[in-house]
Amino acid sequence: MTSSEEKFRTIGRSGKWQVRNIEDASDGDQRHWPAKPYRPGSREHYLITLGKAWAEQDKLDKAAPDVNFYLNKLPDGYDMFETDQPGSRNVYKRLFGHPSGKFFDSAPRFQPHFLWLMSRMKGDCECVLCWKGKPKIAPIPRKKRLIPELSSFALGRRNMQDEASGSSSRSESLASRLGGIGNRPQRQIKAAGAPYAVDENGNEDVYKELIKRLYTSRDSKKGIEDDILEHNHMDWRATHEHQGLGAAVVENHLTSMELQHSFIPRIGELVLWIPQFLHQHSLMIDENSEYKFYSFDQKCFHGHPSWRAGVVAQVPSAKAQNGLIDFPDIQGLPEKKTTLNTSGFLIETFPDPNDEMDKSASKQSRYVALRDIRPLSHWRMLLRGIPRERWHPSIKNALTCMTSMSLLEKFWFSGQWPNAHIRCKGLFLGPELIIVGDAVRIRPEGPRNGTKSTCTDVLVVEQIRFNLVDIKEYFTYPDSEHLASSYTITLKGKGYTLDENRSYDAQLTDSSDLRIVPSQVPLYEVKTTFKAVGAADYGNWYYLHDPMKRYEISHDMVFGRLYEAGAVQLWTGQIQTKEAINAHLVPSLGFDVMGIETGRQFGTQSDQRLEQVPDGAICWYLGDHRADALDLEFFNGNKIGRYEAVRDKATQEQWRNHVKVLNGLPVTEDQFKYTSFAHFTIPGTRGRKPGSRVVDGRVIYPGQPGYDVAVATEHTATPRTPKPKGYSQLAAAAVVSADGEDTDEGDDEDEGEEDDKGTERFYTAEAEDSGSAEVPRVPLFKSKPKAPATKAQIMSGIEDMDLEDDFTSEEEYWPVARGGTEESDGGDYRPNVDTQ
Template sequence: MGTKGHRQVRYINSVSDGDQRHWPPKPYRASDEQRYLNMIGSAWAQQDGLAGPGAEFAINKLPAGYSLFEIDQPGGPQVYKRLFGHPSGTYFDSAQKFLPHFLWLMSNMAGDCSCILCKKAKHKSSVKRSQPPGVSKPSPGRQIIPRPNARKPRNALDPSLIISDSRKQQMDGDSNGSSRSHSLAGNRRPQRQIRASGAPYAVDAFGHEDVYKDLVRRLWGAKDSKQGIEDDILQPNTMDWRAGHEHDGHGRDVIERCITSIAHQHSFIPRVGELVLWIPHFMDRHFLMVDDETPHGEFKFYSPDQKCFHGHPDWRGGVVVEAPIASSLNRPIDFPDIQCLTESKRSLNTSGFRIETFPDPNNEVDKSASKQYRYVPMRNIRPLSQWHVLLRGIPEQKWHPSIRHALTCMTSISLMEKFWFSGKWPEAKISCKAMYLGSELITVGDVVRIKPDPSGATRFPQCTDVMIVDAIRLHLGDIRQEYIAPDHDQLASAYTLSLKGRAYTLDARRSFDKVESHAEFPPRPVAVAVDLDEIKAEFRPVGAADYGPWYRLHDPKKFYAITQDMVLGRLYESGAVQLWTGQLQRKQKPGAKIEPPSLNFDVHGITEGRRYATKHDLRLDEVSTDEIQWFWADDRAEALDLEMFNGVKVGRFADFRDKPTQEQWRRNVRIIDGHTVANDYSKYTQFTEIQLPGATRGRKPGSKVVNGKVLYPGHPDYGAAVAAGADDVPSTPRKHNSQLAGAALVSTDEESSSEDAEEYEDALEDHPTGDTVGASGILETSAPPPKPAQALPRTKQQIMGSVEDVIELDDDSSSDDQDWLEGPPPLIRGGTEESEGGDYRPD
């Protein structure tokens, strides 16, 4: 959201407590926020001492979750402007009232907020009740979602859920062929979504918050706005996202570091997740070179000692799962690593690439090929796009199956690091930092080769155009109102992937910059090549100028955009292409002209590989024409249909990809973020369903003993044991107690009198147990025992007489205690009652 005029824009921080769930429905509509941005920006600058004569300020946008709406005044042409998003659910009716809350947010929520809404909310909470448990102070960059309120009694009815007669008639009329999303369009107010307080607007199959559905909903809410919406894409409640990003001081930006390290490497270095051709066993003291004596230039092992070729390599298709870093090699990977085995102080499992043989993506059962892996140096690896050149001279019957498996995924697409959402109804864009296109990983900043136009003048068009990628975007087209429903499985009617950047060409005839040449008559326009210093500064691959003079393909004030089907792959360094194609495998003669590398060296392999994938990938629809079909996946694991990646199960094959585990992870994430998480017992109908921690002790019911071995139900030999009449496993016998331990459980004369014992025995005889076993072995139930007669209340004389008897007994016992204290100590012996000789021998 930009500002007008010559105002200085101040960017706000990411701290916010705004909640979009408090935005109003119709007839409210989105309003222009520019006046609010200017007023708040000027006040903020004045507080920080930045304001001066003639200096005007504005903020770039409102805090996340806050938005300005307007509604018509009744009986007048004016409108009311109100700022919604406060956690209390109330709105600010002016920028001056919102300013204290804004300054409190910009101070990282230090202390208490002094705005009018926070004071009211604090006073109301102090009168009614204290703050519920689990509502913690928000951290910078995190949006606060209040915890659900106390559960209502079952007999309490929510008045908002009562359906009126008119509403019931409308629902009955719309029930024939209308959905929840259709009812939103017909009503002035959207249908109420019944969900718990603080719950996300929409979730996926695993219960994760669907942030894209929520962004589309926000876009629909701002459809009357001229600016639309734009916001960061954050998924702090998803463990997959938290594993690769830093959030609130927790975690590490693994993906960002990976993309940054790729930007500092050569383009020819294989990247993690790419499909390649590799040689598991490279012949010692040999090089991979082109045999010029063969008709088509076959690649074979060459021995410089013997000066002869020794057959074709055993190529396989594989996926890169580990790539070395410069610190593990004590140096960065460079051009000599392409052809030679350079010296390294580290072993290959540290300095090499881990390549796993690629399994069949069409086989959902057998993925065991991934277990065949090796750590290999750079010289054992080539891009998959060169398959048609490297496999020359090798019969197709001898190709390893993994090569065809890898070619099957040449039309797979998966986006990586989606970070920005922007749009204006009914269009939107999702910006990404990288994407997997076929066999390669393309990041922002890479230089890609553009597919030649097949409608050109030449019969075999050549690749001459490249583009520096400045943006990778997924376009959502024709977003309809029914798509905002939480249960709808679509975000838009059409999806388009585009790459935007600056394009250059080697064809001077297609140059944008041309000048009039007066060397000839009549003067004619001549193409102007781009300066060499600009090529070195703009092009990431080293030696890009060796391809030839580059010309601008379009107006430098504009951008060039292409779709994914026009991208062939990365532009590699010129030296790497010359080594791959064999141009530099031998020394050039003095004075000989060196041919520049070609951009067209693997175009045939890329186009044929995509045709092969369209025909053989069972996940794609069958086509009768030469049209290329693309398989869209959410991630790289789904695009390649991998079960194992670096020895770990991934994707749909992972054991933890179940809803209960994901729910537990989300609870752990909330605990990390400082939220108190309580167990949700509302889903249980009875307490016996709750699984308590700890295993149940004892053997399973129905166990049998055969030759001293316990067989449980379900064992292969359990049926034979039952037929043979094996005995049930006896219950675990009680431990034998010694007489010394048993004596402690027996009542002594001091504890109970003989009269009490006799009364207890009489009670047992007069009142037998209710359940007895008869002669037939069937449990017989007798009549319930009669209730004992209640004792009559005693008189005062009886009570005082019993007290005197107790006093006399105490006097007699005290004399006995005195004799015991004054007498000689008893004789101590070392035995126990179980032994006679003084040794302890328990049974």
């Protein structure tokens, strides 16, 4: 049935109607048309909707505002089909013919593809189905790539970098994470109260709902602003306080970092560390600018440390007993009241992010003091003089992730259609964690006036933004995997500079004759604005912009945190000798700039999750979280991220039901289907699991073959007569069975002693019904076999059994050392015992 043969219900009824003949360009394919139970459907709605959109694009609606445009037909290869909805009188109306084999379920979704066809297929189509067919820039199956050798990144003695061109890598930022739309179902039938959209794990996608609200209020001049609350997500509820329930774990952790020095490592950061620090030594710089162990007692250097790269898994917890970490901890070992497991840092060796099979390096961990740790950005300085064949493999692994990043604690959404931004409280940028309130060093823009640029500018971070740029309507659909056309990460705050020529006052005039003397930032403002102690020791600070406004930079313009001036002087040896102290050397903002930029270049070339880019360009990998950015399997002894086996579909659904109960929502009984996890192996635990049994030297867990037989055999077995305690011969004889099945000889054979060949035999405690087993004591003297006691002897010693009642299984019996006879209470003196 063609369009001319179809009888229209709307076209031609009221008003002026004008038909538009479509172009002959089409990519439709009839081979993708469906079979029964689909049947041909009406095309009228599509002809009107697409005709109106095409007229608006060509601005024909303004030339003829009273005319209603419609199409003469659909593009070749496309046609409408319909099928009945299950359990309803309504029908599904779908447009088939797309080369991907999928269908469009609405005219607005087909509209971008139709307009692209009418442009004779110029450029790339941005419809939902064409985006699904595009290959991802950063495919998950990792490609083989020749990892560059670090020989191209030679170690120099100078700490300052010769600046390259001033081109920015902002255009490449986040390029590796922009992928296509996933193959999700086109239409979902939701139950009452179901969320608008869910993620790949079935949890509520609050960000998709927020941009849907933004699209609904697209005509508003104010847009929308709202808190980001994931109160239906178990992970969020476990780390946040909501309506009086839960604990604010993340908030407390961020607050503790705000109150400590910038040079202190933070959880999740990549650092260099020394597993074995020589006793009574310090890390000093020799005459060749190499870092070595130095002994003040012997007054000589003792070689290079064995550096590794690792992840900070734990930070000191016993702050009340030991006090806060301060500058003396950088080079020394101040006295602590607790051991390193509460006063030190737990560092786990960093595995290869390109190797998905072997992550065992994370199990090589150790508690170390702060003096054993340095930032990863110092790698060029610290490894100077060490042959590359002696470098630990974890160092290259860590440099591979120098261009990885992830956001921490998204808490605020604000936007005005078609743009929006999400504010965060933290940003993992390469090896470091940057939080709101930190001062960060800004990368120079490039050579100025033929001179080398140096790092002179800083930014006190007030906001960390994840920007959603150019949001389309189809991004608001639940099955769309993206939120916007592109993403950027920016940091906003107050900018300051050490270069008076770059100050805001100096930029007010271009005439040298009327040059204004820049005004310095008051000292009180430096002390209150900069969190780093001793920021005034870097020099005189000037305003980089209008003090009443804010400065915004992209993430790739950030080098790292601004450390305390005293820490930089200790790290670089500026106060190592008396001569250096008397010289009053000023610390530099760019002492580790060369290591940062060289590491980012190496990471771009070696990280197989990124696309290959020209030499010198920087490309970034944006992970969903820190574990994804570093591709960690183990952290703090536990499996995390996509390697965590417990996060299956059934467990996630059970967690969501538990959260419903916490939120006060009604839950039916059939939604709780508990599963026993008694036999589930949790990484890091040791010993037998509850309920396990040992059969023929093999451990059997509940539910495994042979377990029921082992339990039944254990309960039906004849219990052994408990061994008598060696208080006296009469007491022992009183508990011996009348059948004489267990004798003293048999008991002696069970005692732990050496056999004739000198091999030691150990006692094995069998699990009994009582749940406890007592290891018998080895006798000091070997007694000769005695004849069985008579009935008179047994009856005369009944009162001696009260001794045994006076002792519990938890008490230890102490025999009398001397005195008494065989017949007296507690007597242990036996004349016929042969001493050996």
